Amino acid sequence: MVNTILVTGGAGYIGSHACVELLDSGYRVVVVDNLSNSKMESIKRVQAITGKSISFYQADIRDKQALTDIFTKEAISTVIHFAGLKAVGESCEQPLNYYHNNVYGTLVLVDVMSNANVKRLVFSSSATVYGESKQAQYSENFPLGAINPYGRSKAMIEDMLRDLSAADNIAKAKASWKIALLRYFNPIGAHESGKIGEDPNGIPNNLMPYVSQVAIGKLEQLSVFGNDYPTRDGTGIRDYIHVVDLVKGHIQAIAALEGEKFKWGGCNAYNLGTGRGYSVLEIIETFERVTGKKVNYKIAPRRAGDLAECFANADLAFKELNWKAEKNLENMIADTWLWQVENPQGYT
Missing domain, CATH: 3.90.25.10 (UDP-galactose 4-epimerase, domain 1)
Structure with missing residues (x-):
């Protein structure tokens, strides 16, 4: 049976590249995206590159009913969660937008996942969850201390997901949460075909x-x-990392969630950088x-x-x-x- 992966924000820069790698790796892909900072054309081009189809839903992850309908219709096994606002400067100007979109949106998503008993999640986190350090090279065991609202929104979500996983362990749930928190450094580059890449609205933030x-x-x-x-x-x-290398990390994370490492559940963080x-x-x-x-x-x-x-x-x-x-x-x-x-x- 082919596993179905739900990709939130799958029409975006990283999400579209992830869809290519997922399809090429034999997964079936379902995308939910509100197209607020992405375009439907990217999905069409992913399908052209791979020769495979995607089930696409235009919806906001804060819309609980829309998400519930998708989980009812599709036999989803794992979620890769990219959807969210991502500009550091903008987050300093509009912090509430970032907390509402990123934190509340994730809360709605995992609530719907829990109701559907889908408990494998790869979360798109960020190196911005780390604070300033005397060392320039950051390891996962460094203390967290984000210095901007974007980073704090990611850190809040990480805390929420760790608490969710820990609660399952306490309850000894039969289907425990299996969560990989992937802390990105700076994704750049594009697919080697030149057909998909980063296409920000207006003036680029990156x-x-x-x-x-x-x-x-x-x-x-x-x-x-x-x-x-x-x-x-x-x-x-x-630390700049090629977007294709980055999304291959997500494929490896899915494999890990399905393997011995996460046999009894868990929530682990991993840096993705060069x-x-x-x-x-x-x-x-x-x-x-x-x-x-x-x-x-x-x-x-x-x-x-x-x-x-x-x-x-x-x-x-x-x-x-x-x-x-x-x-x-x-x-x-x-x-x-x-x-x-x-x-x-x-x-x-």
Whole structure:
């Protein structure tokens, strides 16, 4: 019997790439997405890439009745939960939107899952759940201390899911919750076909789509937020991971939830990153070298809620999920640029 995976936010950047890998791995895929920051065209292109179909529902995860109807209609075995707002800066300006969408939305989702007795969940968390540390390389056992509402919304959800799992253990439930919390570092890149990629509404919040839109002439100039951080060139350092490597981590997480490691349930966190950090200026220099395009930029003041340096220790994901990132920065940039050139206006 083919397992059916529900992908919330499956029309989005990471979600659409996950759908490709799931379909190629033999799973049946059901997507629920409200299309607030995504487009239906991405689903059509996923189906074209894979030659397989997706059951799509346009709905908000906060709509309990809509979710209940989907779980009644579809024989779902596992949920990958991507749906949520994700911009750090915006979260500082609109914190209540982030708590309502991300935290309340997840609460509704797991309530519906529990009623349907579907208790395998892969959650799209974030490295922003960590606070500032004297060490730049972050391990899963580091104390949590998110410094912006987006990160705090993810940390709240993690707490909620750990409590949910622990309650099952206390009750010795026959079908215990099996949950993988995947803490992403900075996903970039696109599918090697150039058919799907990151297509943000309006001005991009993330570095790589902004860089590529400046390079192609869609945007005039990149703002580098801060050049006075205590880093090797003064600009912020992050761990950038190819989106295809990232979503392969989700496939490995599903396998782990179905295996011996989670036989008696549990809720475990895993970092997904390369284990290496690049500064903003290093990203710009590498982009120019790989693409041959000039990136016009200016130095701007620091943004609220940004860390100086942050990169992953991903040893636990390798040990327990049998996963590690394989693509390098040049791969990430080349795939980003192909997507940009092939789709200068995104999916529209």
